[in-house]
Amino acid sequence: xxxxxxxxxxxxxxxxxxxxxxxxxxxxxxxxxxxxxxxxxxxxxxxxxxxxxxxxxxxxxxxxxxxxxxxxxxxxxxxxxxxxxxxxxxxxxxxxxxxxxxxxxxxxxxxxxxxxxxxxxxxxxxxxxxxxxxxxxxxxxxxxxxxxxxxxxxxxxxxxxxxxxxxxxxxxxxxxxxxxxxxxxxxxxxxxxxxxxxxxxxxxxxxxxxxxxxxxxxxxxxxxxxxxxxxxxxxxxxxxxxxxxxxxxxxxxxxxxxxxxxxxxxxxxxxxxxxxxxxxxxxxxxxxxxxxxxxxxxxxxxxxxxxxxxxxxxxxxxxxxxxxxxxxxxxxxxxxxxxxxxxxxxxxxxxxxxxxxxxxxxx
Numbered sequence: 203x204x205x206x207x208x209x210x211x212x213x214x215x216x217x218x219x220x221x222x223x224x225x226x227x228x229x230x231x232x233x234x235x236x237x238x239x240x241x242x243x244x245x246x247x248x249x250x251x252x253x254x255x256x257x258x259x260x261x262x263x264x265x266x267x268x269x270x271x272x273x274x275x276x277x278x279x280x281x282x283x284x285x286x287x288x289x290x291x292x293x294x295x296x297x298x299x300x301x302x303x304x305x306x307x308x309x310x311x312x313x314x315x316x317x318x319x320x321x322x323x324x325x326x327x328x329x330x331x332x333x334x335x336x337x338x339x340x341x342x343x344x345x346x347x348x349x350x351x352x353x354x355x356x357x358x359x360x361x362x363x364x365x366x367x368x369x370x371x372x373x374x375x376x377x378x379x380x381x382x383x384x385x386x387x388x389x390x391x392x393x394x395x396x397x398x399x400x401x402x403x404x405x406x407x408x409x410x411x412x413x414x415x416x417x418x419x420x421x422x423x424x425x426x427x428x429x430x431x432x433x434x435x436x437x438x439x440x441x442x443x444x445x446x447x448x449x450x451x452x453x454x455x456x457x458x459x460x461x462x463x464x465x466x467x468x469x470x471x472x473x474x475x476x477x478x479x480x481x482x483x484x485x486x487x488x489x490x491x492x493x494x495x496x497x498x499x500x501x502x503x504x505x506x507x508x509x510x511x512x513x514x515x516x517x518x519x520x521x522x523x524x525x526x527x528x529x530x531x532x533x534x535x536x537x538x539x540x541x542x543x544x545x546x547x548x549x550x551x552x553x554x555x556x557x558x559x560x561x562x563x564x565x
Contacts, residue, residue, distance in 0.1 A: 204262075211267075219265035226283070229255040232293035232311045252293035252311045258283050272329065278322040283315040286348060297367050301386040303403045304368055308361075310409035316346040332428045342418040346411040349455045353378060354408040364406065371404055378404045414453035418460075422446045438473035442466070461486040461506075475517035484508035490538070502548050505537040521564040529556040 204222030211217065232252045237245060262280035269275055296307035324338030355378030359365055370381040383399035424444040430437045445465040450456045463486040470479040490502045512528040536551035 216268045217265060218268075219263065221261075221263040223262070224260040225257065226260060227255070227257040228285070228315075229253070230288075230291075230311070232291060234293040236294040237297060250294055252309070254312055256314050258315070258317065272327060274326045274328075276322070276324045276326065278320070280320050282318050282320060284318070285315040286310070286313040295363055295367065300402070301384075301397070302400070303405060304380060305405045305407075306364070306367060307407040308363060308409070313348060313409055314346055314411055316344055316348065316411070318345075319343040330428065330431075332426075332430075334424070334426050336422075336424045338422045338424075340418075340420055340422070342416075344416040344418065344457075345413070347414070347416060347453065347455045348409065349412040350407055350409050354406045355404065368404060378406065380404055412453065412455045414455060416453040416455060416457070417451050418448060418457065419451075420446060420448035435473050438471045440470050440472075442468040456489065458490050458501075459488050459504075461488045476514075477516075478512075478514045480510065480512050482508060482510045502538050502540055505539070505544075507534050507536060508532065509534050522561065523563075524561045525559070527558040527560075529553075529558075531555060 203224075204220050206218070206220045208216070208218040230253065232254075234250055234252070235247045236250050237247055258281075260281045260283065262278075264276070264278045266277075267275040291311045291313065292307065292309050293311045295309055296305075298305040319342070321341040322338065323340075324336050326334055326336040328334045353373075353376060355371055355373045356364055357372055359370070364371065368380055371378055372381050373379075379401045381401070384402050385399040386397045388394055388396060422444060424442075426442045427440060429439040429441075432439065443466070445463075447463050448460060449462065450460065464484060466481065466483050468479065468481045470477070472478075484507070486506045488504045490504060510531045512526075512531060514526045515523055517523045530553055533555055536549075538548045538551075540546040540548050
């Protein structure tokens with residue numbers, strides 16, 4: 203439901219805007235199979251159905267003030283939600299016992315969407331047709347982010363599912379382990395020696411909504427300028443530049459793959475059926491979500507990098523056009539590492555320089 207409004211303030215400043223509200227109701231039904239073991243030690247599968255639901259009220263408002271013929275001040279507020287990935291929601295646990303460790307992923311079908319209160323304000327100057335310079339500020343207050351406890355070890359027996367699948371557990375230092383001793387079974391290999399009984403390490407993944415409020419603040423400078431006032435052939439020149447700076451605070455759960463700084467610079471020339479465009483994109487370090495590895499479950503860092511690309515085309519006739527594209531002309535290598543040290547390399551990704559030639563014909 204929305205409504206529009208407009209009016210005029212003193213000094214001849216006009217304004218336009220709209221406000222509204224959405225009500226969203228979500229009902230989920232998850233069908234799955236809970237795996238287990240019978241008394242003889244055979245695997246069993248029990249069908250289960252899990253139902254869940256939630257509702258959200260999402261208000262919004264946009265207001266624009268025309269300060270002069272070519273200067274506009276825009277402001278906006280809106281509330282949004284991001285649902286969990288439905289393909290990743292599990293109504294049943296994933297239980298993977300081994301000789302030394304037990305891995306248990308608890309159901310996450312009860313995860314709710316995270317919500318964000320979004321605030322935006324920008325000042326825009328349209329200095330000529332097809333050109334604009336703007337400076338904007340944005341803020342997001344995000345709650346209910348998806349996360350999980352670093353070490354989930356309910357030693358008090360409060361988690362019935364853990365009790366059924368693993369039994370009694372204890373926390374030794376920072377390690378969760380099974381209290382009952384486990385003796386690895388013999389495999390039947392000739393000459394095999396029975397291994398000693400041991401306490402198996404227990405790794406439990408317990409997805410949950412984090413109640414902290416994550417504050418995301420930043421600003422963006424954007425410039426788009428045509429130079430069509432220059433004499434021929436330079437009147438085909440133009441450029442685009444934007445720079446963004448972002449700061450996250452207030453919660454240990456941060457948005458992944460968000461660079462604190464980034465910028466894009468594009469320059470182009472278009473005349474007489476020829477189009478030439480160079481684009482340079484740069485992103486600061488970005489953190490990705492952690493994953494289990496021999497170096498732990500901490501975050502991974504993708505190193506800052508910039509890349510230069512080229513695209514061009516020429517209209518030979520009204521119907522025939524040829525294209526040339528060059529990707530990664532700066533021959534960049536994408537590097538990621540574990541934690542915050544460059545020494546623990548996680549991955550090197552290298553594509554080299556890529557060139558493409560193509561043509562199109564309109565019949």
